[in-house]
Amino acid sequence: MSEKVKLPKIIFDWLDNEIKQATMRLNVAQPFTTIAAILNEMNKKTFDSDLFWWINLPANQWKLIDALRCGYEAEPEPRWGIKAGNCYMDNTIEWQFDRVINASATLDEFAYFIDKTNADDLVKELGFGEVVDLNKEGKADE
Template identity: 40%
Template structure:
């Protein structure tokens, strides 16, 4: 009977990776692993992991399932930043060479047109208002 891997937010996934927890589950000594994780989290005052499990039985079971069945990062939603509706050349583009510009939403090896929300907020928090989920933001022909 197969079980799906447990999905964790990216920050939590990264913390488990940093700890060295294998993604495939089937932990050979789960109680020892959980105990080790718990001890480490208690030592780190502002631990992402500690906050996740502290006093939350559902999250503790989720961690146990991750040890048993494996875990993976949740996929973050991605967005276009579209400044003008019904205009196929009004999308935010980012490239190493040219920086930010407005153009179409065709992504290439050198031009990025799809962004996660943290990336958008890092560029300019005001751009959040123009974020469109990628599946809804196809360029108009």
């Protein structure tokens, strides 16, 4: 069996709800039938524009099929950090850097940004460092 498909949080929440409703309402369990039922229901309702545009891309429809086939989970919340050499900023309030063994696991809420633009702005203000995706940092070592 393949690994679970990672879906944006908004899609994860929507799909979970739609699958439960489609299964109860239409008694469908096969990926193509479920996707078709969901798209049919979607055409009857007004949807959030992000959701509408995401689901109408053919590549994302295949991703939904894979999600139904292999399982799915929500993508992790974005976490952007600032790295300078081998050190990470571990306190954005006091601009402290420290050597951290596993940045993706050990940095607390004062050490990362959800919005990459804010991290980029702080790097410009500091005059050094780079913005890194903390969800990916350290994964190459594992």
